[in-house]
Each structure stands twice: as C-alpha cells, then as structure tokens.
Amino acid sequence: MTLRAFDKLGDGFRIGSRLASHLRPHASGQAGPVSAAIVLSVLLFALRMAQPWPLKLLIDSITGGHHRVPWLPHMSGPSWLAWLSAAFLGMGLLAAWCEYGHSLVITGLVNRVVFAFRDRLFRHVMRLSLAFHEKKEVGELMTRVVSDIARLRRGIAGLLLRGGRSVLLFVSTVAVLFWLDRALAAVVLGGGLLASAAMLFRGRLILAAASKSRKREGKLAAIVEENLQGIRDLQTYRAEGSPDPRFQALNDKSLKTEQKLRRLEAGLFLRVEAVLALTLGLVVWMGAQRVADGRLTAGDLVLFISYLLNLTRPLAQFARQASQSGRTLACGDRLVGIIESLPDVADRPGAVPAPTLAGSLEFEGVGVQAVRSGGGSRGRLLSDVSFRLEPGQRLAVLGPNGAGKSTVLRHAARLADPVHGRILLDGHDVRDYTVQSVRGQLSAVYQDAALFGLSVRDNIAVGRPGAPEADVLRAAERGQISALVEGLPDKYDTVVRRRGRLFSNGERQRIALSRALLRDGRIWLLDEPTTGLDAAAAAQLEEALLEATRGRTALWVTHQLPVALKLERILFLDEGKPKFFGSPEAFQSWIRGAGREEAFLRSLAEQL
Numbered sequence: 001m002t003l004r005a006f007d008k009l010g011d012g013f014r015i016g017s018r019l020a021s022h023l024r025p026h027a028s029g030q031a032g033p034v035s036a037a038i039v040l041s042v043l044l045f046a047l048r049m050a051q052p053w054p055l056k057l058l059i060d061s062i063t064g065g066h067h068r069v070p071w072l073p074h075m076s077g078p079s080w081l082a083w084l085s086a087a088f089l090g091m092g093l094l095a096a097w098c099e100y101g102h103s104l105v106i107t108g109l110v111n112r113v114v115f116a117f118r119d120r121l122f123r124h125v126m127r128l129s130l131a132f133h134e135k136k137e138v139g140e141l142m143t144r145v146v147s148d149i150a151r152l153r154r155g156i157a158g159l160l161l162r163g164g165r166s167v168l169l170f171v172s173t174v175a176v177l178f179w180l181d182r183a184l185a186a187v188v189l190g191g192g193l194l195a196s197a198a199m200l201f202r203g204r205l206i207l208a209a210a211s212k213s214r215k216r217e218g219k220l221a222a223i224v225e226e227n228l229q230g231i232r233d234l235q236t237y238r239a240e241g242s243p244d245p246r247f248q249a250l251n252d253k254s255l256k257t258e259q260k261l262r263r264l265e266a267g268l269f270l271r272v273e274a275v276l277a278l279t280l281g282l283v284v285w286m287g288a289q290r291v292a293d294g295r296l297t298a299g300d301l302v303l304f305i306s307y308l309l310n311l312t313r314p315l316a317q318f319a320r321q322a323s324q325s326g327r328t329l330a331c332g333d334r335l336v337g338i339i340e341s342l343p344d345v346a347d348r349p350g351a352v353p354a355p356t357l358a359g360s361l362e363f364e365g366v367g368v369q370a371v372r373s374g375g376g377s378r379g380r381l382l383s384d385v386s387f388r389l390e391p392g393q394r395l396a397v398l399g400p401n402g403a404g405k406s407t408v409l410r411h412a413a414r415l416a417d418p419v420h421g422r423i424l425l426d427g428h429d430v431r432d433y434t435v436q437s438v439r440g441q442l443s444a445v446y447q448d449a450a451l452f453g454l455s456v457r458d459n460i461a462v463g464r465p466g467a468p469e470a471d472v473l474r475a476a477e478r479g480q481i482s483a484l485v486e487g488l489p490d491k492y493d494t495v496v497r498r499r500g501r502l503f504s505n506g507e508r509q510r511i512a513l514s515r516a517l518l519r520d521g522r523i524w525l526l527d528e529p530t531t532g533l534d535a536a537a538a539a540q541l542e543e544a545l546l547e548a549t550r551g552r553t554a555l556w557v558t559h560q561l562p563v564a565l566k567l568e569r570i571l572f573l574d575e576g577k578p579k580f581f582g583s584p585e586a587f588q589s590w591i592r593g594a595g596r597e598e599a600f601l602r603s604l605a606e607q608l
Contacts, residue, residue: 191279
C-alpha cells in the first residue's frame with residue numbers, strides 16, 4: 001500500500017472518529033439500535049452461511065452421495081427431502097426478513113448520526129470568525145453543509161450494509177471451502193485477492209478524481225449563488241440572458257472530471273465482474289472433474305457453487321461501494337476540514353462571563369494587520385488606535401473610505417481580536433470575558449440589515465429568542481415600525497420572504513433598530529445605518545437612533561458631519577491611523593486649521 005493510501009486511510013479514521021461521537025447516544029441500553037443492528041447482522045450472516053447446506057444434503061440424498069457432517073446421520077426418503085426443502089425455504093425467508101430489518105436499522109442509525117453531525121457542523125460554521133467567512137464563498141459552504149452531507153450519508157450506509165458483511169462472508173466462505181476442498185478454495189481465494197487488488201488500485205484513482213470533482217462543484221455553486229444574488233443587474237446588462245463565462249468554463253471542466261470518474265468506476269466494475277466470472281468458471285470445471293473422480297459429491301459441488309453465487313453479489317456490491325467510497329471520503333475529508341477549523345476569536349483559558357457592563361470602552365494602542373487582497377504583502381488596517389469612552393458617551397467614527405472605521409466596530413464587537421494592544425470594557429481586558437457574554441450586551445444596526453425567513457416577530461427577537469410579546473411590541477413601536485407591521489396580512493406572524501427584499505431599505509433598517517432596542521445593549525454599534533435611504537427616511541432613522549442611544553455608550557460610523565456633531569466624541573481615522581479624538585467643538589476647529597487640505601477634510605469643512 002502506498003504512502004498516499006495510508007494518508008487516505010488516516011483521513012477515513014478521522015471522519016469515523018468524528019461521526020462516532022454522535023453514535024454513543026444510540027449505543028446505550030441493551031435494546032438500542034446498535035445492539036439490534038449487531039444481533040440482526042450476526043443472525044443474517046449465520047443464515048447466509050447455513051442456507052446452502054440443506055440444498056447440498058438434498059442433492060446428496062437424491063444421488064446417493066455421503067455428506068461430511070459427522071453429527072448428522074445419513075437419511076433418505078420423502079419426509080427427509082420435504083424437511084430439507086422446507087429448511088432451505090425457511091432459511092431463505094428468514095434471511096430476507098433479517099436483511100430487511102438490518103437495512104432499516106442501519107439506515108435509520110446512519111441517518112440519525114449523520115444528521116446530528118450536520119447540525120454540529122452548521123453550528124460550528126456559524127461560530128467561525130468573519131475572517132473565515134470572508135475567505136469562503138457562500139455557495140461553496142452551502143454545498144458542504146447540504147450536498148456533501150447527503151453523499152456522506154449514502155456512502156456510510158452503503159459501507160455498513162455491504163462492506164463489512166461482504167468481507168466477513170468472503171473470509172468465512174473461504175474457510176468452509178478449504179474444509180471441503182483445498183484446491184477449489186484456493187481458486188476462490190485467488191479470485192477474491194485479485195478483485196481486492198483491482199478495487200484498491202482503482203479506488204485510489206477514483207478518490208483523486210472524486211476530490212477534484214467535489215472542489216469544482218463547490219466553485220460552481222459559488223458562481224451560481226453570486227449570479228442569483230445579482231440577477232437584477234445581470235438581467236439589466238445582459239438582456240439576452242447569456243450565462244456567466246466562468247460558469248461555462250468550469251462546467252465543462254466539471255463534465256470532464258465526472259466523465260473520467262464514471263470511466264474509472266465502470267472499469268472497476270468490469271474488472272471485478274470478470275474476475276468473479278473467471279473464478280466461477282474454474283470452480284465449475286475443476287469441481288465437475290472432482291465429482292467425476294469421486295473426490296467430491298454432487299452436493300459438495302452444488303454447495304461450492306451456492307457459496308460462490310452468494311459471494312458474487314456481495315463482492316460486486318462491495319466493488320460498487322469501493323468506487324463510491326472515493327466520493328464518500330472526498331466529501332468527509334472536506335467536512336472534517338471545516339469542523340476542525342478553529343475560530344480566530346475564542347474564549348481563552350480562564351475567561352469568565354462578563355457582569356452587567358457599565359459601558360466604559362477603551363482602545364489601548366490597538367493595531368490590526370491583514371493580508372492585502374492584491375499582492376499578499378502584510379499591511380495595517382489599524383495602527384496604534386487609542387481612545388476612551390465613559391459610560392453613556394457616544395463616539396462618531398469619521399474618515400475616508402478604507403480608513404478602518406468598520407474595523408474599529410468589528411473589534412469593539414469582538415468579532416476579531418487585535419494583533420497589538422488591547423480593548424478594555426469597564427477597565428478589564430475584553431479577552432478576560434467569554435465571547436458570548438460580551439456580545440450578549442451589544443446592540444448593532446449595520447448598513448444593510450439582514451432579515452431571515454422567519455416571522456416579523458422572530459426577526460425582531462433574533463437577539464432575545466422567546467422574548468415576551470409585550471417587549472417585542474414595545475420595541476417595534478419605539479423603532480417606528482409597528483404601524484407597518486399592523487398593516488401586514490398576518491401582522492407580527494407574517495413570514496419575511498426573499499431575505500426581506502419586499503420591504504424598503506428604510507423599513508428593513510427600522511426592523512433592525514427594533515431588534516437592537518429589544519436587545520437593549522449596554523454598548524451600541526452603528527455602521528452607517530442611514531446609507532441608501534432618502535433624505536426624509538434618513539432623517540427619521542437618525543432621530544430614532546439618537547433617542548435610542550441616549551445614555552448608552554455607542555460607536556457610530558458615518559460620513560455625515562451633522563450627525564457626528566450631535567454626539568459627545570469624534571474619532572477621525574486616515575489609513576488606519578487616528579488623526580483626531582476629542583469633542584465636536586474641538587474637531588470643528590481642527591478641520592478649519594492650517595494644513596487640512598485633504599479632499600475628505602475639505603468636504604467636511606464645506607458641510608460646516
């Protein structure tokens with residue numbers, strides 16, 4: 001076995017160990033599904049091994065041959081033949097019932113385990129940092145969580161149903177055949193080893209092709225998701241409906257990879273079937289000579305052929321499962337790769353839940369590095385940013401595009417941790433507290449509010465699931481959205497469709513404001529919440545936000561100087577560096593001062 005094969009075997013163990021943790025709840029108890037699967041599997045195996053013997057004894061009784069079972073007397077007569085026929089039929093029916101039950105138990109168990117793994121995977125993906133999600137395409141992650149899980153489920157079910165049973169049946173059959181006739185058993189063993197070698201060699205090629213196919217399908221899903229999200233613009237600029245050229249090119253490559261995969265699988269089936277046919281032919285030829293020479297009875301030959309026919313189907317299924325294992329392993333490997341990804345932001349050892357915050361917030365020499373998307377060189381998003389807000393003070397964060405304003409908010413929400421410096425809440429390093437206990441005391445309204453396919457009530461209560469109805473209604477009224485909701489067909493039970501696109505930008509922002517009000521965070525984060533709104537809607541939302549944040553510590557990213565001048569403090573950033581921090585009055589004097597000739601500062605001065 002090659003080193004690469006060992007690596008892939010290790011990947012299989014990694015996947016198995018991850019899934020095994022979800023199997024334990026079903027393994028407890030004497031009558032659990034795992035126990036039932038084991039009992040049915042043993043019973044089915046015993047019946048398959050015993051089923052050909054009544055047929056052998058029947059043939060020997062008719063032809064006058066002597067069987068090789070010392071403890072069973074040689075018998076003949078109509079009643080004996082009827083008993084053997086009934087035993088053969090009964091074993092077949094009982095084996096069919098056991099196979100039916102075994103299939104139900106195994107597939108049900110696999111479904112529960114894999115779907116529990118999917119739940120764990122999705123929860124883990126949702127906990128991974130924004131940096132992870134910014135590197136991954138949404139369509140690719142959707143492919144992993146949905147279609148890769150489905151393939152993994154089918155592959156594992158097939159492996160448990162056919163793989164282990166086929167190997168055990170093959171080994172046991174060869175052992176019985178060696179007891180009957182070593183020469184014929186050697187032929188069967190050689191055929192099995194040849195088929196196994198073909199599956200091993202061909203399986204490596206199938207695995208490589210399957211991995212490449214899954215990667216390309218993930219990229220295709222990402223392109224489809226991107227095009228569907230931008231359908232309005234595409235239909236406007238591509239009235240003829242021409243598809244994305246990236247999709248066409250990648251779809252052609254995906255077709256070639258899939259065709260290669262099909263050829264490899266078909267080639268594997270052909271080789272295994274040919275080996276099995278050759279083995280059966282040799283056994284029939286050599287067995288007939290041995291019967292003619294008197295070294296075997298006709299019943300022995302029938303027993304041999306029955307066992308071989310019983311082996312042919314499981315081995316052929318095992319070959320198909322070997323080809324599918326490449327797809328299964330490729331899916332599982334990528335899924336385990338995601339679930340083994342560690343969040344960039346996590347509770348460090350000794351972190352404790354944060355108490356109710358007073359609202360003091362301080363950045364102390366905060367520096368953030370990032371890899372620039374163009375060249376790969378490391379650059380600074382923030383450099384030595386320091387400021388302090390007392391409880392209840394609101395900070396306007398100003399600066400040109402790319403100055404690092406949103407990065408300040410990201411770190412205040414602990415969606416990322418600084419590389420240099422630290423962030424203090426009420427005088428304590430934010431990393432001394434658990435992530436959830438800090439984020440649980442924040443309210444946020446972002447530039448483009450995210451609404452989900454839930455009811456309006458549940459969208460407002462995202463930050464407080466199960467909040468009392470009175471609190472939800474009060475938050476909606478304060479967010480100035482209650483009149484609109486009361487006019488909807490099902491009022492607060494109306495399900496939000498198409499990610500809230502049926503609402504206007506202003507209406508979505510008011511739902512987001514109601515959500516923030518219901519959370520009632522000690523610290524508020526506002527990232528250009530009025531962008532994209534008309535003047536009247538922006539003015540109304542601005543006044544609502546000013547009222548909502550009164551007495552709360554707040555960071556408000558904005559390009560609007562009139563908004564900034566209504567807050568208690570102003571921070572001006574340029575290229576990630578703080579150029580000014582102080583009161584609105586001092587800031588007005590600063591931007592009018594000598595040397596303030598930058599275009600952005602001139603635009604602010606004009607607003608004065």
